[in-house]
Amino acid sequence: MGAGEIHYCTVCRQLVKRPFRPGPNGRPGARCPRCRGLERHRFFALLLDLIGPQLTHVETVLDIAPTPQSISCLSALEPSRYLRLDLGLDNRLVDALGDITRLPVRDACVDLLVCYHVLEHVPDDHAAIAELARVLSPGGLALVQVPIRFGTTTDEDPSAPEAERVVRFGQADHVRYYGDDFEDRLARHGLAFHRILPADLLGPALCDYLKVEHAEPVWVVRRGPAPVEPVAFPGLISLHDAMLTQLANRTRERDRARRRVEGQRPPRPLQVRIADRVRASVRARRS
Incomplete structure (x- = not known):
């Protein structure tokens, strides 16, 4: 961020005059100096605001691998039940320990599910996606994000050594890098979806102002064959x-x-x- 530039962080809801800090792997200008949120957290917060009218009856929220930023944003919805779940391999603030391939919740009970940058860590992602479909309520929504390279097929190998994983998948604890067939994997388990690109929704100028990646997609997911209505607001960009x-x-x-x-x-x-x-x-x- 150049001298004198001001940006707005949608997570901490503050104008930020200080330079944004490097993110993972030294990515420049990624992390908010106030709340430490990254680009994906800022778009997540904005997306929750935009789909707010569809979240008027949220009873149960399931946040898989929660972050301080997702906790802040989801707590503001004031759901009746907010379950934060993870494997327990680090010091995340969680309510329960659990495996995404065997979620410890009953069928069709989750109104809003968040699964950000989780599936690329899971050897059996088909079992994980099936669990997402199982626990979503009939009118429930899931917000899903994975690292993806469009124009390719998924590259995966859970048995690859750590050094090879870093080269192929970007991190030692990743087992795949998704490609175009990611959406086929969602559909195979009975999930309908709509892919959202920040630049399509906000336009390049607002992406830059909010410090959001232009082409980092999020999938809005529901159960059932009916397509998910696009998140669109005519005139928003202009x-x-x-x-x-x-x-x-x-x-x-x-x-x-x-x-x-x-x-x-x-x-x-x-x-x-x-x-x-x-x-x-x-x-x-x-x-």
């Missing part, structure tokens, strides 16, 4: 582009006015400047 243009113009006007004021300030009197130098010299000798 509205935000106009707002951002106005904000940029006002920022430039403010900066020009500040420079004019600073240029009009009278020089400090010679006696004051000499006194400052004497005091600085005395401090230097004492140290």
Whole structure:
């Protein structure tokens, strides 16, 4: 983030004037200096706001491999039951320990399920996807994200050594890198979906302002053959582009006015400047 740039973090809901910090693998400008949220967390928070009208009757939320950012966003929905679940291999804040291939919840009871960057860790992802389908309520939604390379088929090998996994899949604890057939895997287990790209929903200018990756997709998933309605808001992109243009113009006007004021300030009197130098010299000798 350049000097003087301001961005808005949708997770901590704050204007951020400090530079965003590097993310995993040194990715520049990824992590919010306030809440430590990454690009995917910022789009997740925004997506929850946008699909809010569909979440008016959320009773049970299941957050698989929760993060501080997802906990903050999902807690704001005030669900009757919020279950945070993980294997327990690190220090995540969870309510229960469990395996995504054997979720410890009954059939058709989850109204909102979050599964972000989990399936690429799971050797038997078909069993995991089947569990997502099993626990979703008839009107429930799942928000799913995986690392994916479009234009390829899934590359996977759970038996590959760690060094090879880093090269092929991006991390030592990943067992695959998804390709175009990821959506076939969802459909095979009776899940309907709609793929959302941040740039398609928000436009490039707003993605840049919110520090969101343009082409990092999220799948909105439901049970059943009926297609998921697209998340779309006609005119949203043009509205935000106009707002951002106005904000940029006002920022430039403010900066020009500040420079004019600073240029009009009278020089400090010679006696004051000499006194400052004497005091600085005395401090230097004492140290």
